[in-house]
Amino acid sequence: MEFDLTDRQQHWRDRVRDFIEKNVRPRHHEYVQQAAEGERWKVLPVVEEEKERAKAQGIWNLFMPPRSGRAHVDDSFEFEGPGLTNLEYALCAEEMGRIGWASEVFNCSAPDTGNMEVLLRYGTRGQKDQYLAPLMNGEIRSAFLMTEPDVASSDATNIECTIAPDGDGYVLNGRKWWSSGAGDPRCKVAIVMGKTDKSADRHSQQSMVLMPLDADGVTILRHLPVFGYDDAPHGHMEIELKDVRIPKSAMLLGEGRGFEIAQGRLGPGRIHHCMRTIGVAEEALAKMARRLQQREAFGKPIYKHSIWEHRVSKARIDIEMTRLLCLKAADMMDKAGNKNAKQEIAMIKVQAPNMALSIIDDAIQAHGGGGVSEDYGLAQAWAHQRTLRLADGPDEVHERSIARMEFARHAPDPNEPAHKGMGSGMAAGSGAGGAAASA
Known part of the structure; x- marks a missing residue:
């Protein structure tokens, strides 16, 4: 397995990362201010301005699948994005997840992403002209x-x-x-x-x-x-x-054919959420680490209390493991198709939001009373991530799917005796423990 990024993967990830750090993060206070003023249901100028900037730079509609990934290919060449693979997009989506409104800046926010993929894959030319074109242009x-x-x-x-x-x-x-x-x-x-x-x-x-x-x-x-x-x-x-x-x-x-469309839509949609979730978790860990080094309790910086060393190290480990599983799922979707990657998609859909929720919860704890306020964005981040344990199928549905695939993989041989005793692959216990294990 190759862990180094290709030049193309790094190129797109860095373009998105640099744009966010240069244009989106510095204007987040404007976003918050504009969202809080006047009518709640409105178009925010700061988003529209950055959308035009991103579109002009060609960092736009990055999720649109390459031609080879479509169920129905026609001659609608104009309805195409840069043709990033799922793996390439995963790296970009993680960066977008760091700031809530960044995805819309690149015209890559849900539910538009899934809806545009549906129209691209299954829509008629008339449906594409009526709805896909203005969606891809960011007009509706x-x-x-x-x-x-x-x-x-x-x-x-x-x-x-x-x-x-x-x-x-x-x-x-x-x-x-x-x-x-x-x-x-x-x-x-x-x-x-x-x-x-x-x-x-x-x-x-x-x-x-x-x-x-x-x-x-x-x-x-x-x-x-x-x-x-x-x-x-x-x-x-x-x-x-x-x-x-x-x-x-x-x-x-x-x-x-609704179920057929749903499977084509929800597979990529589920993993898009997970990609962004990793970015959310990274932001929460960064806030937690900074906060722990800024405050003192009981005569020493909070980060020097061993419980926090455990929590921070666990957060880093969990993020890295989750990222690898997410990239594996994306790579399998590219190479073997969404259907063959269904177990990996189900696993990351369960793992990613639960991982992020745990880290955000620790970050809230590190911020004390500030953590449950609006000052640090952690309470809102927790609320958003909690919904992902329900969105696009609850954890229980995905766990059921994972378990069924595992049972099928390890189905017992009907010709094999139900009880064979302790085989060579399992060490026999001794005393009461061994007896209990055999019982």
């Missing part, structure tokens, strides 16, 4: 409507929203929530998952369609804060769909 934003309040949406077959064929179109009815991005005034379109045929096979009932946010019958019922944070101007909304009519041309790929 989008939402993804899948989760519902009345069912356990971790099992997507439970979804109750209906997409009923009706004449020359479809009629949508249902209620969605945690529709991230729908608070942004630039949000113009949503990809909606619902059922077109409840009598079909369990995984062929669902479809995905494109729905304008301003269509008749679309009502934003309420905003859903996350641990008290409104995440404006992005936001997470509960949305009612009541007799919403859309044309036949709004269907993505075909009726009954």
Whole structure:
């Protein structure tokens, strides 16, 4: 395994890192100030200004997959980014994760990234012209409507929203929530998952369609804060769909192919979150290390108390291990495809947010009362990372998948006796311990 970065990997990572350090980090105070002034749901000038700068420098739409990674290739050459691989993008996304709004500066923020990939992979030319082009230009934003309040949406077959064929179109009815991005005034379109045929096979009932946010019958019922944070101007909304009519041309790929699209969308989306999470953890560790060296308690700097040496060293170890697993998953996606990397994707999806939460929690502890305030950004970082144990599938679903693959890998031979005694590969215990081990 080669651990050194290639020239291309280093080139893109360093371009993103340098841009953030030169243009984004120095303006973070402006972002906070503009976000706090006036109407919550608005476009922030500082973001728009830096978007134009990044676009002019060609650090834009970095996540867009190379041509060879698409399920359906057409002649739409204009709908392409720089063609970074998952591994190359992983290094860039880690840098973006260090500051919350950096991803949008490069037009690489969720849920737009996943939605643009769906349109690129599965959309018709007309759908691309209508929605993908302005999304890639950073002119509009989008939402993804899948989760519902009345069912356990971790099992997507439970979804109750209906997409009923009706004449020359479809009629949508249902209620969605945690529709991230729908608070942004630039949000113009949503990809909606619902059922077109409840009598079909369990995984062929669902479809995905494109729905304008301003269509008749679309009502934003309420905003859903996350641990008290409104995440404006992005936001997470509960949305009612009541007799919403859309044309036949709004269907993505075909009726009954919603699960197929979901698998194509969620694999890359899950790992994008994990890549950024590593950057979040790095920022939390840096803040913790600085704070521990600035304060004294009981006659000596806090960092000299052994408990903190343990916590800081563990944080560094956990970040490095998690980064390696994330890069392995990205590399496997590039070389073997998303399907063959599904166990690695599931593992990093569980590991990354849990790792970050532990480090952020220690960083909060190191800051004392300041840690739970708004002064250091740690409380908000914890709130954001906690949602990732639910977003794109809860931990339990991914752990179930990992375990099932492991059971399949080590399935017992039906011709092998159920009990063989202690084999040569296992040292026999002695005394009571040995007896207990055999029992």
